[in-house]
Amino acid sequence: MLEMKGISKRLGDLPVLSDISFHVKEGEIVAIIGPSGCGKSTLINLISKLDIPDSGSIQGIGDSVACVFQDDRLLPWRTVWENIRLVREPEDKGKIQELINAVGLNGFESYYPKQLSGGMQKRCGIARAFYYKGELLLMDEPFQGLDYCLRHEMLLMLLKVWRAHRQSVLFVTHEIDEALTVAGRILILSKRPGRIMKEIILPDYDNRDMASQEITTLRQEIITFITG
Numbered sequence: 001m002l003e004m005k006g007i008s009k010r011l012g013d014l015p016v017l018s019d020i021s022f023h024v025k026e027g028e029i030v031a032i033i034g035p036s037g038c039g040k041s042t043l044i045n046l047i048s049k050l051d052i053p054d055s056g057s058i059q060g061i062g063d064s065v066a067c068v069f070q071d072d073r074l075l076p077w078r079t080v081w082e083n084i085r086l087v088r089e090p091e092d093k094g095k096i097q098e099l100i101n102a103v104g105l106n107g108f109e110s111y112y113p114k115q116l117s118g119g120m121q122k123r124c125g126i127a128r129a130f131y132y133k134g135e136l137l138l139m140d141e142p143f144q145g146l147d148y149c150l151r152h153e154m155l156l157m158l159l160k161v162w163r164a165h166r167q168s169v170l171f172v173t174h175e176i177d178e179a180l181t182v183a184g185r186i187l188i189l190s191k192r193p194g195r196i197m198k199e200i201i202l203p204d205y206d207n208r209d210m211a212s213q214e215i216t217t218l219r220q221e222i223i224t225f226i227t228g
């Protein structure tokens, strides 16, 4: 799966990323968390091949990276079903319906994006990303701007779909609780130039209690790293 080794990147005169090495294993969710401006979007651009590193190597993902961004980038002139169907040939009707049901959009298959709420558009984007079934699903602050309840609902929905499909996911966020909820591991980036300061391995999803002392301690540890 994804293997990044010794990645450094400057933008103009600015060193943005410095000697980044990490991997994402098959079927794992890894969250990357870091302060504003530390180079998270730059890292995503490198993984999705929109840019190239100055040094280091990125291996294991070929060209098949599916992305979910803050804006959903649904085609406005296509229905929910069509937006999902378009990313993969031949059409697998059973799989599309299964994903639509999993994200709670059954009954809305023939709706256009403008007829959906923001949260429903987000669900459609997630169903589409899982249908594409790239080697890696890259999520760049996908739930930013949603209110607390909806964001929580989205995280649980994401975990449910992920459990059924076991896709490898790299989830970039600056919301600590999002990372603590969805990730198997969290990587903490330093201030610019971003480098990996710390890896946190989280308890199994089945044994994870967000109100536990263990999670409270990890949350505090992350805050100390990010603000320190």
Ligand SMILES: Nc1ncnc2c1ncn2[C@@H]1O[C@H](COP(=O)(O)OP(=O)(O)OP(=O)(O)O)[C@@H](O)[C@H]1O
Pocket: 011, 012, 014, 016, 034, 035, 036, 037, 038, 039, 040, 041, 042, 043, 174, 192
């Ligand atoms: N095209 C560019 N040319 C020069 N500098 C850039 C360019 N794009 C970004 N930068 C700089 O690179 C640094 C990292 O930017 P990046 O967008 O990767 O950070 P980020 O961690 O995603 O930030 P945020 O969490 O605020 O979205 C910033 O200081 C930014 O000013």
